[in-house]
Amino acid sequence: MSLDKRLSAFVNLGQFLCQFSEKSTKKVENILHNDIFFDIFKTQIKRAKEYNGWFNDENVLFSLENWGKSLTKENLEKWISHYNITDGEPKTIAVIMAGNIPLVGFHDFLSVLITGNNIIAKLSSNDKHFLPLIAKYLEYVEPSFKGKITFTDKELSNFDAVIATGSNNTARYFEYYFGKYPSIIRKNRNSVAILTGSETHEELESLGEDIFRYFGLGCRNVSKLLVPREYDFDNLFKALYNFNEIINYKKYQNNYDYNKAVYLMSLFKLQENGFLMLKEDESYSSPIATVFYEYYDSEAQLLQLLKNDTDKIQCIVSNLDLPSKVNFGKTQTPNLWDYADDVDIIKFILELT
Known part of the structure; x- marks a missing residue:
């Protein structure tokens, strides 16, 4: 053929x-x-x-x-x-x-x-x-x-x-x-969004697609935010409100309720809006209905963090001038040439002897 x-x-x-x-x-x-x-x-x-x-x-x-x-x-x-x-x-x-x-x-x-x-x-x-x-x-x-x-x-x-x-x-x-x-x-890999505080309402709203599509189960779903000190999460919560109906899906709701109870019993500090929890955590893989966040103090520190954790990250959503970044709302619509883990499958196959 x-x-x-x-x-x-x-x-x-x-x-x-x-x-x-x-x-x-x-x-x-x-x-x-x-x-x-x-x-x-x-x-x-x-x-x-x-x-x-x-x-x-x-x-x-x-x-x-x-x-x-x-x-x-x-x-x-x-x-x-x-x-x-x-x-x-x-x-x-x-x-x-x-x-x-x-x-x-x-x-x-x-x-x-x-x-x-x-x-x-x-x-x-x-x-x-x-x-x-x-x-x-x-x-x-x-x-x-x-x-x-x-x-x-x-x-x-x-x-x-x-x-x-x-x-x-x-x-x-x-x-x-x-x-x-x-x-x-x-x-395991997860995706991150780098926020600076200068994002528009529309961009943050589009970020909701990166977070909630497939209920957050994909490696291209944003499961962690990197934000500057004193970041105002209120604007983010307002922009994500359009996704509030996700809590009506029973399996998602069960996970939300369970994880919230675990966090509260463990006395973890949370920010939440009734359908999404934000928890400060250095890890990348967050449970369903939760997104982790971590603060950065400078762009240099941020770039070093991304370099150190390359093997943990699938996509980076940001407005910053970064190589291979993904625009807000686009993590779940990759091109054919956007390879998982940046490993070129076609090249791998063609080099088989």
Whole structure:
């Protein structure tokens, strides 16, 4: 199967996924295999909460829509234009996926297939229904994908390389079992926002998208704020008020109530507004419904902190002139060339011998 055929298949997938969005789900004419797959996807979206209580309609639709918008001919060609992708003997790459947010493993799936290789995917039990549906759609659009995509819940075998995503604990397990293979092993990372006090109301409001999307469960969610001394949190709380309805989602509310009780019993000092707690803490990984914050005294101190903790940080949201910073409200809409942990998956795959 040629690269052009692979590109065309993913472009068709993008057009299919764009029918599903938070604003509306609407069947569009002339989308390939809509008669087979549209209603199946629609049903799976409605049933997603049954398998994972965090996968509400809004977040699932957001994920599908954004992947649909990414999979355009222009985006895909821009992405792969930086590489020399040739159609040689395919490698088989095992991909162990997380399940914290909908389709969190799709970029790895795409990267393996767009380079002409075969994938053995081990799905998380928290997100095991959408990717097989997508794979089946691709096989209908381009039958040459048949035999190139395998899903398994058994022990992995007969592969040439590994891409695995998990916690710091599971990463040790991955390193032990897959150490002899070429591998990308991802550990815990979190995202931070650097505030100066000069942000507009609109920027702080957009920060709410970075904090609350997917209930804060993604590595690209902002879980920590870096703020100057004497920072006025009132403006932040006012800007975030539009997200107050999140507390009505039972699983989020349960976490809010539980974590608040733990903090209060431990006599921790909190700032909270009824649906979000702010706690001063040097850690990056904050519990659901909580964002940690830490003060900085100078830009030099701030830059040193970011340098020291590079391996803990996924995204940096800021107005400061920093390399690879992300604009407010954009952490959950990365480009195809925005690699997790800044590790170029395509380069890794193409260098396999």
